[in-house]
Amino acid sequence: MDQLAAMRIFRRVVESGGFSAAADALDISHTVVSRQVRQLEDLLGAQLLNRTTRRFSLTEVGQLYYQRCVDIIDQVEDATRVVSHHQARPAGVLRINAPMVFGTLEVPNWLPQFMQAYPELKVDLVCNDRFVDLISEEFDVGLRITRSLPDSTLVAKRLARSDMALVASPAYLKKHGVPREPGDLLQHNYLAYSLALQTTELVFVGPDGKEQLVSLGGNVQANTGLIVCAAARAGMGLTASATFVVHEDIKRGDLVEVMPEYRLQSRDLYVLYPQNHHLSPKVRAFVDFLTIYYATPRWEF
Numbered sequence: 001m002d003q004l005a006a007m008r009i010f011r012r013v014v015e016s017g018g019f020s021a022a023a024d025a026l027d028i029s030h031t032v033v034s035r036q037v038r039q040l041e042d043l044l045g046a047q048l049l050n051r052t053t054r055r056f057s058l059t060e061v062g063q064l065y066y067q068r069c070v071d072i073i074d075q076v077e078d079a080t081r082v083v084s085h086h087q088a089r090p091a092g093v094l095r096i097n098a099p100m101v102f103g104t105l106e107v108p109n110w111l112p113q114f115m116q117a118y119p120e121l122k123v124d125l126v127c128n129d130r131f132v133d134l135i136s137e138e139f140d141v142g143l144r145i146t147r148s149l150p151d152s153t154l155v156a157k158r159l160a161r162s163d164m165a166l167v168a169s170p171a172y173l174k175k176h177g178v179p180r181e182p183g184d185l186l187q188h189n190y191l192a193y194s195l196a197l198q199t200t201e202l203v204f205v206g207p208d209g210k211e212q213l214v215s216l217g218g219n220v221q222a223n224t225g226l227i228v229c230a231a232a233r234a235g236m237g238l239t240a241s242a243t244f245v246v247h248e249d250i251k252r253g254d255l256v257e258v259m260p261e262y263r264l265q266s267r268d269l270y271v272l273y274p275q276n277h278h279l280s281p282k283v284r285a286f287v288d289f290l291t292i293y294y295a296t297p298r299w300e301f
Contacts, residue, residue, distance in 0.1 A: 001036070001040070001043065003040070003043065004072075004073075006036045006037070006039060006040040006043075007040070007069045007072065008069075008073060009022065009026065009033055009040075010036070010037050010040055010048065010065075010066070011066065011069045011073060012025055012026055013037060014058065014066050018055070018056065019033050019037075019056075037049065044065070046061050046062075046065075047059050047062070048061065048062035048065055049062055089120065090118045090120065090121050090281040090282040090284075090285040090286075091120040091121060091281070091282065092121065092122070092282055093121075093122045093124055094121055094122070094123050094124070094140050094141070094286060095126070095138065095139045095141075096124070096125045096126070096139065096140065096141050096143065096286075097125075097126050097128075097132050097134060097137075097139045097141070097142040097143070098125065098126075098127050098142070099127065099128075099129055099143070099144070099145060100128060100129050100225075100226065101129075101225040101226050101245055102127075102143060102145055102244070102269075103125060103127030103143075104127065104226060105244070105245060106244055107143075110289075110290070110293050111125075113293075114289050117285075117289065118282075121282055121285075126139070129223055129224060134154060134272060134273070134274065135274055140273065140282065140283050141271055141273045141286055141287070142154075142271070142272040142273070143269065143270070143271055143272075144156075144269070144270045144272060145162060145267045145268070145269050145270075146267055146268065146270070147265055147266075147267055147268070149272075152272075153274070153275055154272045154273065154275070155273050155274070155275055156270045156271075156272050157270060157271050157272075157287060157291070158268050158269070158270055159268075159269045159270065159271055159290055159291060159294040160268070160269045160294040160297075160298060161266050161267070161268055161269070162244045162266060162269060162299055163242075163243045163263075163264075163266045163299075164241065164243070164263075164264035164265065164266060165241060165243050165246060165250070165257045165260075165264070166202075166238060166239070166240050166257065166258045166259055166262075166264065167229075167241060167246050167249070167250065167255040167256060167257055167258060168232060168237065168238040168255065168256060168258055169233055169234070169235045169254065169255055169256070170253065170256055171235040172232075172235040172236070172237065172238070173256060173258070175235070176188060176189075178258065179238075179259060180259065181206075181262070182202070182204045182206075182214045182259070182262060183214070185202075185214055185238070186214070186216070188216075188237065188238050189217075189218045189219060189236065189237035189238070190216035190218035190237055190238055190239065191218055191220045191221070191222075191228045191232055191236060191237040191238065191239040192216075192220070192221035192228070192239070193221070193222065193223075193228050193239070193240075193241075194221045194222060194223045195223050200215060200216045200217060200218070200221075201213060201215050201216070202214050202216065202240055203264070204259075204262040204263065204264060205262065205263045205264075205265075206262055207261050207262075212262075218237050219236075219237075220236060220237065225241060225242070225245055228241070229245055229249070229255075233249060233254050233255060240264055242267050242299075243299040243300075244269075244298065244299045247298075247300065247301045250301040257301075269294065271286075271287055271290055273287065
């Protein structure tokens with residue numbers, strides 16, 4: 001027996017003034033109503049109703065039980081309304097994890113528009129470049145720029161591609177010369193991003209489609225692309241960077257793409273979130289928003 005369902009029927013019997021009226025209101029048979037109330041009494045070990053052929057009345061314990069039924073059923077229905085209302089619109093706190101450079105340079109481009117679209121949301125953005133377990137650290141979504149994702153139970157949706165570019169400042173190239181092919185880089189100072197899979201090794205694909213690996217050396221490395229690119233703008237050396245980081249620098253002329261005919265492997269932007277049969281409206285709204293935003297090519301120069 002479904003006790004909550006039986007409690008609802010018992011309440012309706014009391015408030016309708018009889019079994020037949022309750023059956024009509026609930027669109028079930030008189031027999032079902034009578035059986036449910038009887039089973040409820042058997043479960044409780046108490047008589048809730050005094051029955052006669054024409055009418056019924058609540059027993060003393062039945063009156064107490066009816067009042068508790070009203071309280072419980074109203075609370076259950078209120079809880080259901082809260083969840084239904086919450087599921088109908090994006091609201092609450094959305095916790096987002098992103099790489100430091102992406103959060104610093106890219107997120108401000110679209111976050112105001114997203115917040116305007118969903119004013120009942122609060123965003124908690126955490127930026128860092130260490131490995132983050134989204135589930136154990138209770139993030140709703142994560143943003144990743146990477147060549148490949150490790151196997152996991154997370155849902156990963158690809159949003160965009162960011163090419164890689166070898167860049168240097170005009171002042172550095174004027175002083176040290178412009179490399180024409182990968183082998184020339186051995187004579188240059190390479191600024192390395194220390195969290196890259198291959199910190200000082202670059203694999204170029206030439207115009208002929210052949211790959212060429214070059215091991216480079218330099219006097220600066222950092223665990224954030226912001227520092228590496230700032231060092232490149234200051235004329236300290238060359239660096240390989242995702243175009244989402246340097247495309248504005250290249251447009252302004254603060255940095256120059258070096259050896260553009262030799263390509264580096266691109267990176268992909270992903271949004272990650274835990275698998276859930278009932279994806280929350282705030283996560284769905286965020287994923288849908290970014291899908292539309294990044295459908296337009298970005299980071300070109």
